[in-house]
Structure formats: structure tokens, C-alpha cells
Amino acid sequence: MGINRIGVLTSGGDAPGMNAAIRAVVRTAVYYGIEVYGIERGYEGLIAGEFRQMNARSVSDIIHRGGTILKSARSEAFMTKTGFDAALNMLECYHIDGLIVIGGNGSLTGALELIKAGVIIEGLPGTIDNDLPFTDYTIGFDTAVNTVLAAIGNIRDTSAAFDRSTIIEVMGRNCGDIAIYTGLTGGAEIILIPEKKSDINEVCRRLIDGRNSGKTSSIIIKAEGFDISTAELERIIEEKTGLDVKTVVLGYIQRGGSPTARDRMIASVLGNKAVTLLRDGIYNKAIGMQSGSIVYYDLAEALAMTKTGIEDLNSIAFILGQ
């Protein structure tokens, strides 16, 4: 039968580099004479039939833009039988032979359900969280890390001027990668992540030891998914240490912005690979980068993998942050 027409969608939290991935998908498809449809608003648009045919010019001037020109959504309807069946129906109506899904864990889990229903899929890791174990880096992570790093620099200046400790809350509901990478490279004294329970008394002791050794200010990076809320953390540290503590919740600023070279590179290479795999009849893969090379696994296998490595980085950050 072969692949004559494909669809591409972005789903879940948008991530810088998604546009570069869409561009790579569309232009590779055009190059190989495959028709390509952009599906808007992720699975929501798939259900509603928001398809538009794309050509090489549809993706002009987007490689440097954050967000996603196809827009994104978190679709509750897709998780219902009615919504799911409507999505299948639309793929059939538009004669889509293969679908490329760019998104995070939830989006790729949705893609796996489509595979089980007979749809041909390729999955690309698009999320700032870096929580997908089949790839060293997800599209968007590097940009988010650099955005946070710039914020830490600014906060350091004012924190030092006032001899303050500042808690910076970063994104990451279940994954501490943004916190660890920015804490390590931003020189934080404390990093709190969802993967590791931290004793708040020890945190306070470290801050006091730091002050006694001559530190006049400190940075505490807290992932949003850490055990206790940021407000509670501020209250406890202030109460137990007597330090002047301020909080900055960075929020959605981390999701936007022009993608870094690394994100554009990963997005371009993986977007191109997704189309060539479809063309070569290699279906239903999750595609990522490991040690600088492109890798792909059956999507089911990829989603069942567990992420490793954060403990080592955490230990290094602990030593360096004293």
C-alpha cells in the first residue's frame, strides 16, 4: 500500500522547537512526494477534523519561533470512547496513511492507543520536561533550561544585593530534569525534585551552614512537583532559619521563546527521520537521540522504559552547591 499521505500534530504542553519539527516533517514529506496535512490543536483538532494541507511554504519563517503553528491542546475528549472513535473516523475520512505525533508522555500514550486501533504512527519527543526515557533530550528542554538560567542570573543579582535567599520554582510535575540542569549550571545551593524526598531540616541546616561559612545569599531551585508547595517551603525555611526568603514562580515563561540551536537541531533531525521511517515502512516508533545518534524503539517499549541518571547529577550538584 505504501505511505502517500501523512498527518502531523502537536499535543500537550507546547515546547520551543515544535515548529522546527513541523517544518522538518513537512519539507521532508514534500521532498519525497508525500502529501502532508497539519492537524490543529492536537487530538482535539483530530476529533473535530481540523485538517489543513501543507506545502513547503506553509512552514516558511517558523524555525526560530516558539509555540507551535499547529497549536496544541490537552484533550479530555480523546480519552472517551466517543472522542477516540471520532478521531479514528477522521483519519479514515482524510485517508491518512501515517500520523506523526509530537508531544510528551501523555500525547505519546494517546498515540499508542491509536496504534492498537490499527493507525500507523511515529512519535517525536516534544516537551520541555525531558521526562521521556527513550531520548537523552526532548525537543524544548534545552531552551527551557536556558530561559531558567537567564532568570537565575537576574535573581542572583538582586538576591546578593539584599542578602536574601530566593526559592525559584521551575516546571516539572514528575521530572526534576529542569531543576537539576538549571540548579547545577546556575550554581544553586539547594535543588528539590519530585524523584527524591528531601528532609527540610537538612535543607535549613545547609542554608545556615552556608551563611556561617560566609555566604550572604542563596538560590533554592524547586521543581513544581516536589513534595510540598512552594509557599509552604518559603514559610518553613524563613521560620527555621531566620533568613529573608523570597519566592519566584517562573511558570509559563519557561515554555516560550526562540528555540536554541540544540533544540532546532534535534527537532530538524528527528522530524526528518519520522518521515523517512514512514517512507521505509518502519512503523510505530518513538524516535529520539542518544549519545548524539538517532535511535528509535517500538512506541510501547519506549514508553515502558525508566529514566536514569538524575541521581548522579543530583550528587554532583550537591557537592558543588556547598
Ligand code: F6P
Ligand atoms: O508538560 C510540560 C508542562 O509545562 C509541565 O512542566 C507543567 O507541569 C505542565 O506542562 C503545565 O501544563 P498546562 O499547560 O496544562 O498548565
